Amino acid sequence: MTRDIAILLFDGFQLLDAAGPISVFECALRYRPGAYRLTPLTVGGGAARSSSGIALDSRPLSAMPSPDTVLVAGGEGAPSALGCGETLAYLRRCASASRRVVSVCTGAFLLAEAGLLDGRRATTHWAHSGEFSRRYPAVALDTDRIYIRQGNIWTAAGVSAGIDVALALVAEDMGEEIARRCAQRLVVYYRRPGGQSQFSSLLEMQRPDGRFAALLDQVRRSLDGAWDVESLAGFCCLSPRHFSRLFQSEVGMPPAKAVEQLRVEAARAALESGERSIQKVARLCGFGDAERMRRSFLRVLGRQPSSLLRSPADE
Structure with a gap:
């Protein structure tokens, strides 16, 4: 069986929002x-020019009235597309007739404008969260997620997250093994869970040319090490006092707090990826035991590790 996947575009779309999933x-x-x-689609068909100037050829919406899956790209042209009644x-129609409706980045604005996200949890790129919340207060926006599935509606954070959600779609259609092979062939991480944060503590802490970049990388590679001051x-070949x-x-925080944040981030990703043993995660991430990890989670995230154990339908 061949499944039709429509890639909904507009002038000014973000190229990677479309090209990433297409490649998957x-x-x-x-x-x-x-x-x-x-099949790339636009309202009237023809060339759809991305924000980078590169254009993709497309067919009109009428050429595919009810695809299996419609994936809506985001990009700087999204605000103009919001006023297109034909697109909305x-x-x-697709929300009723298609198996899945998916948005990437600011493509979520189009789904919200069409009323498809009212009363649902959804995500979009963190940089647009304020505007989204103001425009669509009926949507339960969660920008601390890579992607979210709510019934047949999927929303993804944007840019590279489009690859993550496309891998999840392939896994649903063809199984985890084929999705894993796709990730390997594309040389991408297999596969960031939907619940993984859009942010990375490591990226927030370090500057590429900072003197502690190598140290932070080493800590993250060996979180179970004894990383005291x-x-x-x-x-770093420094005295503890001078180093601190x-x-x-x-970095803007004490060394112990930085190590704790990196450990919490790694543990959070492991739990949201499906690891069920809190004790195992605590050991691998350097907490030593589950109680120490629980206290760190409460300090950093304000929640218990057990609250991150989600079912696949929640992602």
């Missing part, structure tokens, strides 16, 4: 030829 579906076709038919009507300072002063000045 194309890769899946290597393992199951004929499984998908990919098409999305409403003496060990951290020794890695420099670290606080550059």
